[in-house]
Structures are given as C-alpha cells and as structure tokens.
Amino acid sequence: MRSLAYAEDLRARARRTQGWGLGLLTVAALLWVWFGVLLLTPYAQEGPGSPCPALLTSEYVHHDDCVESRDWPGLLALLGGSLPLAVVGGALYTSGAVSHRMSEHLAEITRLDTASA
Numbered sequence: 001m002r003s004l005a006y007a008e009d010l011r012a013r014a015r016r017t018q019g020w021g022l023g024l025l026t027v028a029a030l031l032w033v034w035f036g037v038l039l040l041t042p043y044a045q046e047g048p049g050s051p052c053p054a055l056l057t058s059e060y061v062h063h064d065d066c067v068e069s070r071d072w073p074g075l076l077a078l079l080g081g082s083l084p085l086a087v088v089g090g091a092l093y094t095s096g097a098v099s100h101r102m103s104e105h106l107a108e109i110t111r112l113d114t115a116s117a
Contacts, residue, residue: 003110007103014099021093024085031082038075 044051055075 007107010103011100014096014103017096017099018093019096021089021091021096024089025093026089028082028086028089031078031085035075035079035082038078 039056040054042051042054055072
C-alpha cells in the first residue's frame, strides 16, 4: 500500500508542476498579446496633437512627437520579460507531463507483473 500512496503523491506533484508551467505559459502568452496590441494599434500622444500611428504600420516609426509616448526599447523589454516565463513554463509543464506519464507507466508495469505472477 505504501507504493500506491507514493505513486498517487507523485502524480499529484506532477499535476501541480504542470499547472505551474501552464500558468507561466499563460502569463507569457498574455505578455505577447499585449506586445502585439502595443505594436499594431494607433495611440494618442500626451498633450494636444494628432494621434500617433501604430508603430509597425507607420512609415515614420520614430516620429519626434510620438517617440516619448511609445518607443521600441519599452516594447522589447516587455517581449524580453516574457521569454524567461515562457522557457520556465515550458520546462515545468514538460517535466510534470513526463513525471505523470512515467508514474502511469510504472503503475501499469507493476499491475501486469502482479497479474502474471
């Protein structure tokens, strides 16, 4: 019975690890969506004046009046901040999935060994 409790605990930890990985991947995906929104939507500059065009669709990417409102370094920092979240989330999810599958495999092997004995 102790091995059954250990296997169930291993599966529970594997599911928790998968959940953390999925959560981090979700946060990274939300940051990527926010990056896309900031890149593709026009925005209003502070103070009076015409709205600034979207960064990606504009032929004036660094128009003097609009540079201070939204600039590339800030956008790249947002994208760069999502990268570690995506890498760690992918590693956690994969680790949890492999642990869960190995636990199921070991349980099936044990069941087959006891059934044939």
